[in-house]
Amino acid sequence: MRPSVQDMIAQSKGKKNKQMIEKIIPIILFLIASVSVLTSIGIVMTLIVETVTFFTRVPFLDFIFGTTWLPFSNKEAQFGILPLIVGTLKVTLIAVIVAVPIGISAAIYLSEYASENIRRVVKPILEVLAGVPTIVYGFFALTFVTPVLQAMFPEIKIFNAISPGIVVGIMIIPMIASLSEDAMSSVPKSIREGALAMGSTKFEVAWKITVPAALSGIIASVVLAVSRAIGETMIVSLAAGSTPRFDGDFTGSIQTMTAYIVQVSKGDAGYGTTIYYSIYAVGFTLFVFTMAMNILAGYVSKRFREEY
Amino acid sequence: MRYIEQQTVVKRMDGRLIINAVFKYLFMAATLLALLALVILLYRIVTQGAGHLSIDFLMNFASRFPEQAGIKAALVGSLWLMMVVAPTSIILGVGSAIYLEEYARQNRITTFIRMNISNLAGVPSVVFGLLGLTIFVRALSLGNSVLAAGFTMSLLILPVIVVASQEAIRSVPGELRDASYGMGATKWQTIVKIILPAAIPGVLTGSILALSRAIGETAPLIVIGIPVIIQFLPAGVMDTFTALPMQIYDWSSRPQQEFQTVAAAGIIVLMAVLLFMNSIAVIIRNKFDKRY
Numbered sequence A: 001m002r003p004s005v006q007d008m009i010a011q012s013k014g015k016k017n018k019q020m021i022e023k024i025i026p027i028i029l030f031l032i033a034s035v036s037v038l039t040s041i042g043i044v045m046t047l048i049v050e051t052v053t054f055f056t057r058v059p060f061l062d063f064i065f066g067t068t069w070l071p072f073s074n075k076e077a078q079f080g081i082l083p084l085i086v087g088t089l090k091v092t093l094i095a096v097i098v099a100v101p102i103g104i105s106a107a108i109y110l111s112e113y114a115s116e117n118i119r120r121v122v123k124p125i126l127e128v129l130a131g132v133p134t135i136v137y138g139f140f141a142l143t144f145v146t147p148v149l150q151a152m153f154p155e156i157k158i159f160n161a162i163s164p165g166i167v168v169g170i171m172i173i174p175m176i177a178s179l180s181e182d183a184m185s186s187v188p189k190s191i192r193e194g195a196l197a198m199g200s201t202k203f204e205v206a207w208k209i210t211v212p213a214a215l216s217g218i219i220a221s222v223v224l225a226v227s228r229a230i231g232e233t234m235i236v237s238l239a240a241g242s243t244p245r246f247d248g249d250f251t252g253s254i255q256t257m258t259a260y261i262v263q264v265s266k267g268d269a270g271y272g273t274t275i276y277y278s279i280y281a282v283g284f285t286l287f288v289f290t291m292a293m294n295i296l297a298g299y300v301s302k303r304f305r306e307e308y
Numbered sequence B: 001m002r003y004i005e006q007q008t009v010v011k012r013m014d015g016r017l018i019i020n021a022v023f024k025y026l027f028m029a030a031t032l033l034a035l036l037a038l039v040i041l042l043y044r045i046v047t048q049g050a051g052h053l054s055i056d057f058l059m060n061f062a063s064r065f066p067e068q069a070g071i072k073a074a075l076v077g078s079l080w081l082m083m084v085v086a087p088t089s090i091i092l093g094v095g096s097a098i099y100l101e102e103y104a105r106q107n108r109i110t111t112f113i114r115m116n117i118s119n120l121a122g123v124p125s126v127v128f129g130l131l132g133l134t135i136f137v138r139a140l141s142l143g144n145s146v147l148a149a150g151f152t153m154s155l156l157i158l159p160v161i162v163v164a165s166q167e168a169i170r171s172v173p174g175e176l177r178d179a180s181y182g183m184g185a186t187k188w189q190t191i192v193k194i195i196l197p198a199a200i201p202g203v204l205t206g207s208i209l210a211l212s213r214a215i216g217e218t219a220p221l222i223v224i225g226i227p228v229i230i231q232f233l234p235a236g237v238m239d240t241f242t243a244l245p246m247q248i249y250d251w252s253s254r255p256q257q258e259f260q261t262v263a264a265a266g267i268i269v270l271m272a273v274l275l276f277m278n279s280i281a282v283i284i285r286n287k288f289d290k291r292y
Helices: A005-014 A016-057 A060-065 A082-113 A116-131 A134-152 A162-185 A189-197 A202-213 A215-231 A234-239 A257-266 A274-303 B006-052 B055-059 B072-103 B108-120 B125-139 B146-170 B174-182 B187-216 B219-223 B244-252 B257-287
Strands: none
Touching: A016 A060, A016 A274, A016 B072, A016 B108, A016 B125, A016 B146, A016 B187, A082 A116, A082 A162, A082 A202, A082 A215, A082 A257, A082 A274, A082 B006, A116 A162, A116 B006, A116 B187, A134 A162, A134 A234, A134 B006, A134 B187, A134 B244, A134 B257, A162 A215, A162 A234, A162 B006, A189 A202, A202 A215, A202 B006, A215 A274, A215 B125, A234 A257, A234 B244, A257 A274, A257 B125, A257 B219, A274 B108, A274 B125, B006 B257, B055 B072, B055 B257, B072 B108, B072 B146, B072 B187, B072 B244, B072 B257, B108 B146, B125 B146, B125 B219, B146 B187, B146 B219, B174 B187, B187 B244, B187 B257, B219 B244, B244 B257
């Protein structure tokens, strides 16, 4: 005869190890969940500790206001980060110029004009575009975009800020498009229909109703994309060159913060040298920039959200 | 109150309709432009690299001579990397998600963990490389081994897996849970036997997409000092290795034109691996996509 449910429950209540499991599991899972917190602490601590060592050798003010970045100089190495920041901003600026109009237009098209069938085709393709490894984009920038640009404007050098800027722009288009589209899709249909019923054209609805209503989401998507562009490494390492420069020239070789870290890591700088510590100082600066952008994005999307 | 002037409306109507049509095609053109970029990229890489693809290319080690250069060490190395990253990141990611969705109380610690995960997702991959270099390579003296790289990559993709798993667990309907409790199951029994099986398609899809990101990441590997030219295969997780994107990076940055072809062939292999992984994700999503 099979035991009754009542018996089974009574039996299982008696089992000690089962109760133990129920008590231990949450603790184990909590420890697992705290790995991500430990990771963040690890990142911040690593960057701070090594950067502090760096500042014992290079004065802090020389680092943040210096306009010459000459770490490999035999005579007197100089560590002024501004040229690397300028390099990063050049690439980011071009990426934004490319990606913002295209990304937002694509988002408007997908949310306001495209039929369900078109959306079903286009959105997965955009996802593919977002999933292409950055090393592939870097190769594309170096072997396709740069030669094409050079054919059009002969003054552009092999390594420049424009080609990687354009390709970083292509890379962040899917991010802007899909996040902005999400924001626009969450604008209630009734508002759109109200405007259409008043005789607005679809463009007027998109431009005067949907975009303003979704503006916080759109801006947040752009800010997040800028953060991605600032942190992008492989495209600039391959196509932007390695000449830190403090000027406004886009056609020649530059260097970004990320590309410097790669250059030093590749060159096997001896552990304990100032150059070794400098990658942490640069990494810390990069971290501060991207974090500021991410926090700004979170703030914009919370603070200025239109609730319906 | 002014009434609408019929004539002004009629006069302006044509212009408004033209603007509407013009912008419709502009927006469409922008979308097509983004898709076109993908087409050009794929077309360029296939036409450049297809000629170099062969069994030899898959079976040879890297070489100074472009015509002999192969991708064996990198391909096997990437597989080794995945053997560390997949279990580590999935256990950590799904465990965190179960904790956050099923056990965590609504308090400050939980909010902090959640916020922390979303911030972690925004940290550039090169910074994760610096973390790996300091903690795994130096402090734990794992060297530039598969294990050190695997742990670094696991932490990098952890936020993606956590968020995907959280969504999957959240989408399991509450009735299933209640039914399980009603039958006398304990919390852990309910999680293991009811919630996880129901959430597994979402969890797996998210995990595979995260893993395919790990396979294509280059920057952290460079920072933790993974070598490129390797003439042997790793025998264990403590051995050093090279990976597909590292090998492609090395070939792309060489000045000789011939190596560009080799790099393109390497990219085709990498993209094939990614395509394979993504198709598995799609199959899982379609096959197990039960609606409750």
